[in-house]
Amino acid sequence: MLKKISLALVVALIGVGAVVASRPSTFRIERSITIAAPVELPFGTVNDFHKWKFWSPWAEKDPKMQTAFDGAFAGPGSIYAWSGNDQVGKGRMTLVDAKLYESIQIQLEFLEPWPNTNTALFTFKPTGDGSIQVTWAMEGHQDFMGKAFSLFVDMDEMIGKDFEQGLATLKTITEKEAKNRLERELQLKARAAAEAAKAEQEAQAATPTP
Template sequence: MLKKVSLALAVAIIGLAAVVASRPSTYRVERSITVAAPVDLPFGIVNDFHRWKFWSPWEAHDPKMQKTFDGPYAGPGAIYSWSGNDQVGKGRMTILESRPYESIRIQLEFIEPWPATNTTTFTYQPGPEGVTVRWAMEGHNDFMGKAFSLFADMDGMIGKDFEKGLATIKSLTETEAKNRLEREALLKARAEAEAAKAAQGAPPAPTAPAQAGPTTP
């Protein structure tokens, strides 16, 4: 009887291992949103790690999260490291490539609670209704990752966070675009008012001196 149970258990384990091995070795999560703002605004808020605190969906998970910044202030080579509670863990992001107003490629390294390295990409495509911002993350599944995918789908786990982050980027940048237009209109109105005032108070243009008439002897 014990031999039969052991044999059945061994067969079950082998079967489960085969199922796990058959799972996809890669995964991709992607979300997009259209932003009615100049492309420099949604690009800049991602290209500068210091500004992620205003829109990153994970900032709210741990307000006391420790953060450090290394390398350039923004763009290629900029590094953002974090360490927080169980919800955010510990990790590091490095901007590998930044093509102004086109794309930003980031290496995302998780250190805790489990190590993993993924690639995150933001792309920007201007259109008639605004800029379409796409946020995508790609990664590889080792055996444990494949086993985990049997019970939890990566897209389902973080897709909502991507949507929340993009919605915040949209709100912030569209508000800034509106403020920018209002500032430009105000500055233009002031300049026109000053020009009109200067024109009204300007002294009359000088006239040429009268020609002297011929003299008689």
């Protein structure tokens, strides 16, 4: 009897192992949003790790999360390390490549709760109407444990929600900045026009009448 039970367990484990092994060895999670703002605003916000606290979906999950910066201030070579609660874990990001107003590539190193290394890629594409389509993607390899985890958890749905939240916040803050910038420009133009008109009136008043 025990031999039959043991044999059944072995067969079951082999079957589970085969199912896990058949899972894809790579993954890619991607979300996009359209932002009505000059491309330099969303690009600059992503390109500077110091600004991530204003839009990153994980900043809200742990307001007490500890962060540290190293390397370049922004752009390639800049490093951002974090350590927080169970929802954010511990890890490090290194900005490895940036094509101005086109793309940003980041190496993600997760240290806790489980070690893993992935790649994040942001792309910025004009839509033709003055807006920018910003795409946030993450891709990497899955080991046996990662494949097993994917049997029970939909990673695309779980992480995709965080991407959607982060992109929505990025859209809000950059569109607000674009609006504020436009209003400042209009105010400056109006002030310059008023000063020019005043100067012309003063010049005309100072001109002797023939």
